[in-house]
Amino acid sequence: DAGITQSPRHKVTETGTPVTLRCHQTENHRYMYWYRQDPGHGLRLIHYSYGVKDTDKGEVSDGYSVSRSKTEDFLLTLESATSSQTSVYFCAISESRQGHEQYFGPGTRLTVT
Amino acid sequence: GENVEQHPSTLSVQEGDSAVIKCTYSDSASNYFPWYKQELGKGPQLIIDIRSNVGEKKDQRIAVTLNKTAKHFSLHITETQPEDSAVYFCAANGGNNNDMRFGAGTRLTVKP
Numbered sequence: 001d002a003g004i005t006q007s008p009r010h011k012v013t014e015t016g017t018p019v020t021l022r023c024h025q026t027e028n029h030r031y032m033y034w035y036r037q038d039p040g041h042g043l044r045l046i047h048y049s050y051g052v053k054d055t056d057k058g059e060v061s062d063g064y065s066v067s068r069s070k071t072e073d074f075l076l077t078l079e080s081a082t083s084s085q086t087s088v089y090f091c092a093i094s095e096s097r098q099g100h101e102q103y104f105g106p107g108t109r110l111t112v113t
Numbered sequence: 114g115e116n117v118e119q120h121p122s123t124l125s126v127q128e129g130d131s132a133v134i135k136c137t138y139s140d141s142a143s144n145y146f147p148w149y150k151q152e153l154g155k156g157p158q159l160i161i162d163i164r165s166n167v168g169e170k171k172d173q174r175i176a177v178t179l180n181k182t183a184k185h186f187s188l189h190i191t192e193t194q195p196e197d198s199a200v201y202f203c204a205a206n207g208g209n210n211n212d213m214r215f216g217a218g219t220r221l222t223v224k225p
Contacts, residue, residue, distance in 0.1 A: 004156075031211065042119075042202055042215035043157070050211070058212060059114065090156055099211040100145050100164075104156035 003027045004105035006091050012111045019078040021108050023091030025071075032074040033058075033092040033102060034066060036085075043090065049074055050097075081112045115140040115207030119216025126193050127224050134219045136203035137185045143205040146179060146186045151200045151218075161188070193223045 003026035013019050023032060031050055035043040035058075045058030047066040055066050063085060065077045078085055088109050092102040116139040126132050138146075144165040149157035163170045163177045163186065170177050174193075179186040186205075190197055203216040 033211075033213075040217055042117075042217045043204075044215070045212060048211050056211070059214070098145060099206050099213055100147075101159060101162065102147070102213065103159060104149075106156050 004091060004093055004103065006089075006105040006108050008108060009106065010109045012113060013081050014113055015082060016080050019081050019110065019112075021076045021089055021110070023074045023076070023105060025074075025091075025093050027093060027095075027103075028071060029093040029095050030071070031094040031096065031099065031102075032068065033094070034064070034074065034076045035090045035092065035104075036060065036087040037090060037107075038087050046076065046089075048099075081110075083112050086110060086112045114212065115143060115205055115214040117203060117205050117214045117216045119203050119219060121219060122217065123220045123222075125222045125224065128193060128195060130193055132190045132193055132197070132221055132223075134188045134201055134203070134221070135185060136187070136205075136216050137183075138205040138214075139184065140205070140207045141181075141184065143207050145206040146177070147204050147213075148175075148177060148188050149202040149204070149215075151202065153199075157202060190221075193221075195223050195225050197221060198223045 033048040034046040049055045049068040091105040094102045119136045147162035151157045176189040200218045
């Protein structure tokens with residue numbers, strides 16, 4: 001998985017609780033991405049980062065925030081989890097300014113009850 | 114924004130046969146088209162990609178073709194093997210290069 005780890009790999013949480021997912025890379029790539037994967041929707045971009053402290057919204061950013069204080073770490077936070085955020089979350093990295101050649105981590109399965 | 118449609122959603126072939134998966138996109142500014150293979154419980158793996166200045170690219174048993182005029186691109190797998198069984202996703206980067214849009218996926222089953 002191209003030097004990308006995600007933690008936790010599985011999490012069950014209750015509606016209304018805050019949740020933070022972590023992506024860690026050892027490739028020193030500048031660009032990092034958070035996607036969610038749901039049946040029938042493929043992967044959808046939540047947020048991405050183009051450098052330390054530089055982030056931007058993706059297609060489905062509502063209800064999510066991100067932070068990147070170090071090159072190697074990109075955090076995804078659900079401030080108040082809802083059942084609609086039950087999904088599998090993938091982190092990806094890229095060296096390309098154009099977003100080419102993105103490499104994905106192993107994923108985090110999040111269940112909100 | 115970019116919209117990517119992928120067909121078929123499921124595909125079953127006999128070992129040794131060819132498999133073709135097709136995608137269409139809407140944004141004429143798209144210039145990068147990757148294909149990913151995802152095995153059960155794992156993250157998507159980049160298997161091949163094509164840029165808009167090229168019409169076809171081949172890597173061993175895998176090839177991708179791009180028709181910019183018609184806004185569609187296809188993945189071709191020849192001499193399929195059981196280990197090719199997986200879910201395949203196409204994607205296009207749209208006008209905003211970092212906003213990659215994915216198709217809904219094709220579940221390919223190769224029967225021995």
